[in-house]
Amino acid sequence: MTDETHSPHMISRRLESIFPITDEESQAFKELPVQVVALKADRDIVSIGDRPHQCCMVLEGFTCVYKLSQAGKRQIMALHLPGDIPDLQSLHLAVMDNSIATISPCTVGFIQHADLRRICECYPRLASALWRETLVDAALMREWLLNIGQRDSFTRTAHLLCELQMRLRAVALINGPAFDLPITQEQMADAVGISTVHMNRVFQALRARSLIKRCKSEVTILDWQELQEAGEFEPHYLHLREAVA
Amino acid sequence: MTDETHSPHMISRRLESIFPITDEESQAFKELPVQVVALKADRDIVSIGDRPHQCCMVLEGFTCVYKLSQAGKRQIMALHLPGDIPDLQSLHLAVMDNSIATISPCTVGFIQHADLRRICECYPRLASALWRETLVDAALMREWLLNIGQRDSFTRTAHLLCELQMRLRAVALINGPAFDLPITQEQMADAVGISTVHMNRVFQALRARSLIKRCKSEVTILDWQELQEAGEFEPHYLHLREAVA
DNA sequence: CGTAGACTTGAAGTCGTTCAACGGGTGTGG
DNA sequence: CCACACCCGTTGAACGACTTCAAGTCTACG
Numbered sequence: 086m087t088d089e090t091h092s093p094h095m096i097s098r099r100l101e102s103i104f105p106i107t108d109e110e111s112q113a114f115k116e117l118p119v120q121v122v123a124l125k126a127d128r129d130i131v132s133i134g135d136r137p138h139q140c141c142m143v144l145e146g147f148t149c150v151y152k153l154s155q156a157g158k159r160q161i162m163a164l165h166l167p168g169d170i171p172d173l174q175s176l177h178l179a180v181m182d183n184s185i186a187t188i189s190p191c192t193v194g195f196i197q198h199a200d201l202r203r204i205c206e207c208y209p210r211l212a213s214a215l216w217r218e219t220l221v222d223a224a225l226m227r228e229w230l231l232n233i234g235q236r237d238s239f240t241r242t243a244h245l246l247c248e249l250q251m252r253l254r255a256v257a258l259i260n261g262p263a264f265d266l267p268i269t270q271e272q273m274a275d276a277v278g279i280s281t282v283h284m285n286r287v288f289q290a291l292r293a294r295s296l297i298k299r300c301k302s303e304v305t306i307l308d309w310q311e312l313q314e315a316g317e318f319e320p321h322y323l324h325l326r327e328a329v330a
Numbered sequence: 331m332t333d334e335t336h337s338p339h340m341i342s343r344r345l346e347s348i349f350p351i352t353d354e355e356s357q358a359f360k361e362l363p364v365q366v367v368a369l370k371a372d373r374d375i376v377s378i379g380d381r382p383h384q385c386c387m388v389l390e391g392f393t394c395v396y397k398l399s400q401a402g403k404r405q406i407m408a409l410h411l412p413g414d415i416p417d418l419q420s421l422h423l424a425v426m427d428n429s430i431a432t433i434s435p436c437t438v439g440f441i442q443h444a445d446l447r448r449i450c451e452c453y454p455r456l457a458s459a460l461w462r463e464t465l466v467d468a469a470l471m472r473e474w475l476l477n478i479g480q481r482d483s484f485t486r487t488a489h490l491l492c493e494l495q496m497r498l499r500a501v502a503l504i505n506g507p508a509f510d511l512p513i514t515q516e517q518m519a520d521a522v523g524i525s526t527v528h529m530n531r532v533f534q535a536l537r538a539r540s541l542i543k544r545c546k547s548e549v550t551i552l553d554w555q556e557l558q559e560a561g562e563f564e565p566h567y568l569h570l571r572e573a574v575a
Numbered sequence: 576c577g578t579a580g581a582c583t584t585g586a587a588g589t590c591g592t593t594c595a596a597c598g599g600g601t602g603t604g605g
Numbered sequence: 606c607c608a609c610a611c612c613c614g615t616t617g618a619a620c621g622a623c624t625t626c627a628a629g630t631c632t633a634c635g
Contacts, residue, residue, distance in 0.1 A: 118550030133568075152476045155562045160479040162472045174469070177462040182469045182567040209451065216461045217422040223468040224419070224427045227407045230471060231397045234405040234478045234523030238591070269613065280592055285615060317400045321379075322427040483623075514581065525624055530583060 110211050113204055119194040124187050126267075131172050135181045139195045142170050146191030147268060151275070152183050161276040162226060164188065164249065164268075168256050173219050176201055189267035221324045228322045233278045235266065236317065241277040242287045243316030248323070250306060255325050263305040355453050356544065364439040369432050371512075376417050379425045384440045387415050391436030393515060397428050406521040407471060409433065409494065409513075413501050418464050421446055434512035466569045472569045475518065480524045481562065486522040487532045488561030491542065493568070495551060500570050508550040 090280045121144065124130065127297045130141050130148065133259040141148075143165050150163040150171055162183065171185045176198055187193075205212035225248075232241045249266065274284035291297045298305040306312055366389065369375065375386050375393065386393075388410050395408040395416055407428065410416040416430045432438075443505055450457035470493075472552055477486045494511065498504045519529035536542045541557045543550040 150472070152472065154476060154480040156480075158480040160476040162479075163473040168353075174465045177458060178465050178469065178569055180566065182569070185474055206454065209454075212457070213422060216464070219461070219468065220419045220423050221466060223464065223471060224423065226471045226475060226531075227395070227397065227428055230407040230475055230478065231399060231405040233475065235399040235403040271613080281613095282593075282615085283591055286591095289615085316537060321425065324423055324425075324427070516581080527579095527583085527625080528623055531623095534583085 093221065106214055106324065108311050110208050110214075113208055113211065115287050117196055117200055117218055119196055121192060121194045123192045124190065126187055126189050126191075129184055129186045130193060131175070131181055131185045135186045136179055137172065137175045137181065137198075139197050140170050140175060140201060141172050141185065142194045142196060144192045144194050147188035148185055148191060148193070149188050149276070150183050150185055151233060159275045160278060161272065161274060162229065163222060164276065166249075166252055167258065170215075170218065173215060173222075176215075188272055224322050224324055230237070238279045238287050239290055241279075242273065242284070243291065243296065243312050244275055245316075246274070246291075246304065246306070247313055247316045247318035247320075250309075251320055251323060251325075255323070257288060262307070262309065263303055265302055266304045267302045280330055351459055352457060353487060355456050355459075358449055358453055358456065362441055362445055364441055365436060366439050368437045369435065369532055371380065371432055371434050371436075374428055374429055374431045376420070376430045378426050378429045381424055382417065382420045382426065383442075384442050385415050385420060385446060386417050386430065387439045387441060388412050389437045389439050392433035393430055393436060393438070394433050394517070394521070395428050395430055404520045405523060406517065408467060409521065411494075411497055411501060412503065415460075415463065418460060418467075421460075433517055438503070469567050469569055483522065483524045483528060483532050484535055485561055486524075487518065487529070488536065488541065488557050489563050490522055490561075491536075491549065491551070492558055492561045492563035492565075495554075496565055496568060496570075500568070505552065507552070508548055511549045512547045 091270050120139075131137055133152065144167055146167070148165045148169075148171050149161045150165070151159050151161045153159050163171065172181065175181060201215070205215065226247075228244075236244065250259070250264060253264055255309070258264070264283075270284045270288060271281045274281045277284070279287070286299075288299065292299070294311075295307050296314075296315060298307055312318075363386070365384075369391075376382055378397065386529045389412055391412070393416050394406045395410070396404050396406045398404050408416065417426065420426060421548075446460070450460065473489075473493075477489050481489065495504070495509060498509055503509070515529045515533060516526045519526045522529070523531070533542075533544065537544070539556075539560075540552050541560060543552055557563075
């Protein structure tokens, strides 16, 4: 909530990871006024039914998109990392059809819709880049739908871990096999659509097969190849510009 | 494959159902060159891995977006009706991360990416309308994710029926409680993520509770109120301009 | 008239849920 | 500094929803 300068870097890095933009366009982004805010874990950033006049960019931490069933069960339909804009849709969809919350303590940056619209008019390629962002979000949701609809809980979980690892790499937040994953088993369970108790057992199975190791909030992938196979993970759907080895 | 004139009407009607556009913009759409093709049921229109140079607009019939798991199980992640553009994403995402197939016999219209890009440049509001289209598609997927991840099979199926009824109404394809739903139980099962056998039992339960009636490919909703409650259906996520009673 | 595809049925089996309880670490207030 | 509370992770056992297999019926269509 202090350093306002690293935020535009964040977003342009994310955009560039999936779409080539020029220096001038990148620069335009960096000059956008951003209101930076720090938030505790498990707080709503935007709630279903809201009519926001701004978008929220993740700067630090993890956020999630979620909805509740009538029984009060929560389905997480996306996880967002630094550089992502979880509610970019609100630029064209007046009322939120989902909530967005922090998974871990976060700092986020708010950008006014008006500013985004203006920049989209001046730089049509940036508009395309943002459009593309929302399309990649949708592509991830399709994969999650396949995951939840057709794969068993073990495969689903392995798949999610692979996805997170690769996305974190793509924005250069990690480079080795270990990374910080400040997310509880309950939140993981909500993301793959199983119960907390069962998520715990899946984690045990993953450890038993020596696929991962977990120590506090740090996850280490012990066998990337095996984990990918266990999770039926094919990274094409991430639409990254360059394949990450 | 014969009448090329009704197709642009179709798309503009769909766009207008969620976004106000001017006559001039609507006109621009109607002048787009469209290649109309008739297809049998259960045929791929675009396949995963393709790099299409055109988009496909549904003119008659139903299409679906799907992916296969390694075990060969199919998850349908969206159903598209006349007026929809199932692969609009391909405008900005070079390679398809999903396949698109016909559910029933269909006629579809292909529009070149180049033409769409041109019209987006000339009419930025149309570009926004198309962007919005893809965002609504994503909103539907979020609801499907909630449906499949957190609701039981009975609720899921009721929900899907409500959604289809309301979307068909929104484009004025139906007005009464009965409508043509040329889709097999197997396809329905793939859409809600359950087995064919179980889908059959869910249908029996829906009939036993007098919520729906099915005769050939025609579905009649006997109690709209009850079906909505049974499916936990709240239509906000469809982002229709006007609530349909 | 025969065949293929869609729908239907029963029974057995599996995966995941639910309930209930306990352990361990961490932070907070007395 | 200790005690307590809380959250997270863990465990066992019973239950339930859905799957799978296998067979049989119905209808449409060539």
